[in-house]
Amino acid sequence: xxxxxxxxxxxxxxxxxxxxxxxxxxxxxxxxxxxxxxxxxxxxxxxxxxxxxxxxxxxxxxxxxxxxxxxxxxxxxxxxxxxxxxxxxxxxxxxxxxxxxxxxxxxxxxxxxxxxxxxxxxxxxxxxxxxxxxxxxxxxxxxxxxxxxxxxxxxxxxxxxxxxx
Amino acid sequence: xxxxxxxxxxxxxxxxxxxxxxxxxxxxxxxxxxxxxxxxxxxxxxxxxxxxxxxxxxxxxxxxxxxxxxxxxxxxxxxxxxxxxxxxxxxxxxxxxxxxxxxxxxxxxxxxxxxxxxxxxxxxxxxxxxxxxxxxxxxxxxxxxxxxxxxxxxxxxxxxxxxxxxxxxxxxxxxxxxxxxxxxxxxxxxxxxxxxxxxxxxxxxxxxxxxxxxxxxxxxxxxxxxxxxxxxxxxxxxxxxxxxxxxxxxxxxxxxxxxxxxxxxxxxxxxxxxxxxxxxxxxxxxxxxxxxxxxxxxxxxxxxxxxxxxxxxxxxxxxxxxxxxxxxxxxxxxxxxxxxxxxxxxxxxxxxxxxxxxxxxxxxxxxxxxxxxxxxxxxxxxxxxxxxxxxxxxxxxxxxxxxxxxxxxxxxxxxxxxxxxxxxxxxxxxxxxxxxxxxxxxxxxxxxx
Ligand SMILES: Cc1cc2nc3c(=O)[nH]c(=O)nc-3n(C[C@H](O)[C@H](O)[C@H](O)COP(=O)(O)O)c2cc1C
Ligand code: SF4
Ligand code: FES
Numbered sequence: 001x002x003x004x005x006x007x008x009x010x011x012x013x014x015x016x017x018x019x020x021x022x023x024x025x026x027x028x029x030x031x032x033x034x035x036x037x038x039x040x041x042x043x044x045x046x047x048x049x050x051x052x053x054x055x056x057x058x059x060x061x062x063x064x065x066x067x068x069x070x071x072x073x074x075x076x077x078x079x080x081x082x083x084x085x086x087x088x089x090x091x092x093x094x095x096x097x098x099x100x101x102x103x104x105x106x107x108x109x110x111x112x113x114x115x116x117x118x119x120x121x122x123x124x125x126x127x128x129x130x131x132x133x134x135x136x137x138x139x140x141x142x143x144x145x146x147x148x149x150x151x152x153x154x155x156x157x158x159x160x161x162x163x164x165x
Numbered sequence: 166x167x168x169x170x171x172x173x174x175x176x177x178x179x180x181x182x183x184x185x186x187x188x189x190x191x192x193x194x195x196x197x198x199x200x201x202x203x204x205x206x207x208x209x210x211x212x213x214x215x216x217x218x219x220x221x222x223x224x225x226x227x228x229x230x231x232x233x234x235x236x237x238x239x240x241x242x243x244x245x246x247x248x249x250x251x252x253x254x255x256x257x258x259x260x261x262x263x264x265x266x267x268x269x270x271x272x273x274x275x276x277x278x279x280x281x282x283x284x285x286x287x288x289x290x291x292x293x294x295x296x297x298x299x300x301x302x303x304x305x306x307x308x309x310x311x312x313x314x315x316x317x318x319x320x321x322x323x324x325x326x327x328x329x330x331x332x333x334x335x336x337x338x339x340x341x342x343x344x345x346x347x348x349x350x351x352x353x354x355x356x357x358x359x360x361x362x363x364x365x366x367x368x369x370x371x372x373x374x375x376x377x378x379x380x381x382x383x384x385x386x387x388x389x390x391x392x393x394x395x396x397x398x399x400x401x402x403x404x405x406x407x408x409x410x411x412x413x414x415x416x417x418x419x420x421x422x423x424x425x426x427x428x429x430x431x432x433x434x435x436x437x438x439x440x441x442x443x444x445x446x447x448x449x450x451x452x453x454x455x456x457x458x459x460x461x462x463x464x465x466x467x468x469x470x471x472x473x474x475x476x477x478x479x480x481x482x483x484x485x486x487x488x489x490x491x492x493x494x495x496x497x498x499x500x501x502x503x504x505x506x507x508x509x510x511x512x513x514x515x516x517x518x519x520x521x522x523x524x525x526x527x528x529x530x531x532x533x534x535x536x537x538x539x540x541x542x543x544x545x546x547x548x549x550x551x552x553x554x555x556x557x558x559x560x561x562x563x564x565x566x567x568x569x570x571x572x573x574x575x576x577x578x579x580x581x582x583x584x585x586x587x588x589x590x591x592x593x594x595x596x597x598x599x600x601x602x603x604x605x606x607x608x609x610x611x612x613x614x
Contacts, residue, residue, distance in 0.1 A: 063347055068287070070287045087507045088491075129491070131252075
């Protein structure tokens, strides 16, 4: 993975938001961009590229990437279902939704379907407790989940994937 | 009484023109005719207490900010919102982003911060766009940038996305993260007011706190202080979740009883599906859970109110806390052991790992709770849990350790029989729907500490 010219400009713009000499502050936002560009996860190669672009040591990047939950250090499916399972969501049936996804996609928590389409990543509270059960899918939240909604989301992902090929 | 959400339902209030038409940015016009000291004075008079969870007086915090010659100062808005049960800041930012931007401009001027940051939890990715658009609109209309309103004051606001870590809500961890590092809390002192981000004097405030600065400046600190009761001044946002009819965001002036708040149609509308109230966690997952009787009444049998003092009445033995305003309600079918287990898992996942009591203790608590929940626990495990939580509390660098210990302690204190039931009925414990009805119970005698 190497940043495109457009992304490189975005990275430079983010680095300029901090005082002189403090551009390391941009690391987490830049890692988000790198992860998006690299198919949803951070390979060593992608992290090394970030280090080079930001002019910091690779170890400084690894340290941070391993700390934060949102950074995937292994490949993930095209669509990652991050279903919240913390108390408030549990009170409104998140366990049932997780079980349903497992059964429907024949995967366990943390696994990816054989066709590389879906990953189930159990999540802790995402700040949508009043709209439970919920999951994060890409940039957005899907809330008030039911089995029917999960079916529709899976179909929607499959359709989108087919249209993009 | 609505101060923050007054215009929340106006169509298009997310955008500048509509927001301005409804009185937006008046506080900036007013503030720039005042001195920074006068603004701090108004905030002091308002009695505003930090809405991030700790309830520290905002005006006092602002007056602690060091002002060494030639060193820039920074205001950082804490939008990390990750305490289970809490989703109020999200509502403000998503629907009335300009209210936060307006509050940030006034506060930046008061504190002398020309580079102000909003640190937002990484998962709120789409809200970053909403905030950045509001910032651009504000800038295009002359409320941000160079020489704002010919005051000579320059200010830029930047949004920084986090990477998914609850601990980054703790202010010194947030500062580390803002510097592009792991979110390990710092040892205090030095406090951020002296050495914060990039070792410069820094104020970290919650989203709701900074939004509340707008009505304080518009109407004056005294007017704000006249709302509410005692030291609980102004209005407070509550995010309600769990088993009530109407989950969501409510703005209250803190004069309501808990009973009114849960059962009246104006607020939560009662318990969902005709069930009974079993328990309540009134201020986010870290604060003690209360059984129904202690939720509605204090140990002295008086009505409990929705404010800082009344929710805390009785200390941890029979009371709880206002915390972050994340109001979690459990109905009679819910299992306190299972709920507590999910919270223990949460804190274990979110511990930064710097201190052994927190790193190891949260892991042990989760493991033991999981055993009990799945019918593999022993009676002695309950005492062991109690012992572990006591050894964490007060022995760590940051308050996450306490936050992990309190929910476990309170669950055992008030629902010990439910833990014992799991041990005595291992087969049934596998079955999920078996809540023990506590609504009729007398007040439990706290386990001696
Ligand atoms: C583990 C932990 C998590 C926290 N999370 C948040 C948070 O998500 N948002 C927040 O505003 N404050 C959070 N706080 C409180 C902050 O440390 C800090 O007190 C607060 O941002 C100060 O702002 P205020 O005075 O306006 O409340 C957290 C504290 C701890 C110990
Ligand atoms: S108490 Fe826990 S989260 Fe806080 S510094 Fe220690 S290990 Fe980290
Ligand atoms: S508990 Fe699931 S979003 Fe908060």
